[in-house]
Amino acid sequence: MADQTADEAGPDAGGRLTRLTRRMVDWFYPPQCLACGSPVERAPSLCAKCWPQLRRITAPMCPILGLPFEYDLGPGALSAEAIAEPPDFDWARAAVIYNEVAQQLVSRLKYADHHELAPFMAGLMADAARDRVNSDTLFVPVPLHRRRQWHRRFNQSALLARWLARHFSAQMETGLVFRKRATRQQVGLSANQRAENVRAAFEVDPQKAVQLAGRQVILVDDVLTTGSTAGAISRVLGKAGMGEIGVLTFARVVTGGGNDIY
Known part of the structure; x- marks a missing residue:
């Protein structure tokens, strides 16, 4: 009897083949926790130890900064x-509080080329901003200077923005804003030093600004600390005529919420 193709074998043959392939891959490459690398039943996921430590940011929170409140302060209450x-x-808005597990996820994506983390992290970010995205939204990743991007080979913020745009069937725009001068890494700098470090560091493409004027922009980054980088970019976008400007990150530093920024 001749071998059957997947189509000839019936509608479920392709599904069985996919499941078999997945089991074979899991056999040779056992699924691991995205944060610590310990074995898990199914990928992509976190292990039983890491998942409870990932602290999601949910209401009640400051409607402007997205900082979580310990209890509900009433409608419109600001931090x-x-x-x-x-x-x-x-x-x-941010998906989670920056703590040890969040730091591990960010570091593995940013410095260890674990690109498989991007859709998982972007999924949590999408949950955090679901009520903010509309049909006019542009997802704009925080840009790296060209030398740093060449050295790192990719921009982790662009990876997250791409998955967010795919999730919402929205537009991602990488050419709207660029970093016109190299800056020091923000790690270890004080709030004032961070603000000075990114002062006049960003510029908007004037042609794209005209084409996209009035559109809602959501800046995408991995971690929000003091907001100095997001603020510097927001200022040039506002001057260029963009509409509402939001900031969406995977994690944000909260006083008393976990580790200091790495």
Whole structure:
């Protein structure tokens, strides 16, 4: 009897073949926890130890900065940080609090080329901003300077933005804003040093700004610390005529919420 093709064998043959292939891959490459690398039943996922430590940010929170409140302060209540120093962007949201597990995920994506983390992280980010995305949204990754991107070979923010755009069937725009001068890494800098470091570091492509004027922009990055980078980009986007400007990150630093930024 001749061998059957997948189509001839019936509608479920392709599914059986896919499941068999997946089992073979799992046999040779056992699925691992995305954060710590320990064995898990199914990929992509976190192990039983890491998952409970990933602290999702949910309501109640500051509607401007997205900082979590310990209890509900009532409609429109702002955080002390948003009142004392209103940001240059309209709102910020993050999926999780920056702690040890979040740091492991960010580091493995950013420095160890674990690109398989991007759809997992972007999925959590999508949940955090689901009520903010509309048909006009542009996902714009925080740009790297060309020398740093050449050295790192990829921009982790662009990976996250690409998966977010795919998730929402929205547009990603990498050419709208660029970093016109190299800056020091923000790691280890104070809030004032961070702000000075990115001052006048970004520029908007004037032609794209005309084409995209008035559109909602959601800046995408891995971690929000002081907001100085997001603020610097938001200022040039606002001057260029863009509409509402939001910031969406995988993690954000919260005082008392976990580790200091690495």
